Amino acid sequence: MNALIETIEVVVGEAEGGTDDTRVLKLARPDGEPLPAYRPGAHVDVYLPNGLVRQYSLCGPNAQAPDYRIAVKRASESRGGSEWLCGQAGNGTPLRIGMPRHAFSVNEAARHHILVAGGIGVTPILSMAYALQASGESYQFEYFVRSDADTVFRDEIMASPLAGQTRIHPALAPQAVRERIAELLAAAKAQSHLYVCGPEALMQTTAELARGVLGDANVHMEAFAPSALPATGERGFAVMLDTSGKTVEVPPGKSVLACLREAGHEIESSCEVGVCGTCMMRVIKGEPDHRDSYLTDDERVAGAHFIPCVSRSKSPVLVLACEP
Ligand code: FES
Structure with missing residues (x-):
């Protein structure tokens, strides 16, 4: 599990409201303690036992409720995410989820x-x-x-x-x-x-x-799909890992993730299209060119995190770390 990502252990329970191809699930902490409150429109990343990470919106009637509700539609060409949640997750099955993420919220100034x-x-x-x-x-x-x-x-x-x-x-x-x-x-x-x-x-x-x-x-x-095909970039730049001090060249047409792996660095990944956050790294120095669909606007402005499977660099050198 990526050390930059905070996760919560939950257990699955059945809930009402589904259809023939959609299952509604309740997620609760095993000890009955309340899960963190969220803002309407939030989603969580669900870490599946088969290594996949999927995003599901929290759709309960009360964002302050102690447990969460998600609805999972069985995708016709499931790569194992919705298939597992619809077919294999039973009552009491343990799962890990990320903290609620807020990329889609109501505008408080709207009339x-x-x-x-x-x-x-x-x-x-x-x-x-x-x-x-x-x-x-x-x-x-x-x-x-x-x-x-x-x-x-x-x-x-x-x-x-x-x-x-x-x-x-x-x-x-x-x-x-x-x-x-x-x-x-x-x-x-x-x-x-x-x-x-x-x-x-x-x-x-x-x-x-x-x-x-x-x-x-x-x-x-x-949208829980990449907004466009991952951009591989038209300009090259260099990435330095602060742990090793080594510099890795990232040419046009190749992702940071691929270049770091070729240079012998082990970096977890799942979707590799900038949606799930599994590969996220910390920015030490430099100016990222965010091309992912994972970071929120606030996180982009803060500039502390980087998604190496799709994002690029505006500065000639980007210094990154894998650890918090
Ligand atoms: S592997 Fe999913 S965002 Fe990079």
């Missing part, structure tokens, strides 16, 4: 919130809806699904106070989805912020339409 979810993308959006409902803020929740039977948390939502602000849209064709989003935006109140999570096509369509009406800063997206 109105437009929540748009597609399929399993409902998970971060649902926790936002519960929080907005509880605080009495103005919001609307649009939930696009393949069919009624595929609607995760359908009964719960419709039996809750969210029902009054929620519209579930089963089986809409892409053009109809586009028209519905355009309709929402045409009626958007001043200082509205829009949040979207779901399939790539829905996110792109929604973001493109919303940016034109609300402006870039008022549109927020959650």
Whole structure:
């Protein structure tokens, strides 16, 4: 386990709200102590026994609750992450998770919130809806699904106070989805912020339409896939490990991770596309050129961490460490 990453031991429990291909799980500390509170929209990294790391949004109705809830959709081409959680994790199975991460949050200055979810993308959006409902803020929740039977948390939502602000849209064709989003935006109140999570096509369509009406800063997206293919860079630079003092050249077209490994350094990795954080290193000196989808905006500004599987350097030399 990467020493820079703080993890928590939890056990798995069954929860309600799933569908044929989506399992809802409760995660709790084995000793019953409360897990850290989180902000709606947060996610955790789940470290699976097969070495994979997967990101799941915390979708419980109360971000202060002592345990967490996640929903896992069985991916049609699972590489072992969703497959294991849907098929093999049983009641009481131990797991390690990371601390809640906040890359997707409601904007506290917004006067109105437009929540748009597609399929399993409902998970971060649902926790936002519960929080907005509880605080009495103005919001609307649009939930696009393949069919009624595929609607995760359908009964719960419709039996809750969210029902009054929620519209579930089963089986809409892409053009109809586009028209519905355009309709929402045409009626958007001043200082509205829009949040979207779901399939790539829905996110792109929604973001493109919303940016034109609300402006870039008022549109927020959650994606657990790399935003683009990992950039291998057009310029070379050097990396120095503070432990060995040795310098490793990183040419264009090759990742820092690959170069460090070739030079004999052992660095853990999992996704190798900048999503999971497993390979994270500490920055001692130099200016990173962040290309990952893992670090939050605040972490990028702080400049203390670096994701070597995809990120580059703006300075000619970057000095890194593996240990805290
Ligand atoms: S291995 Fe996943 S972010 Fe680098």
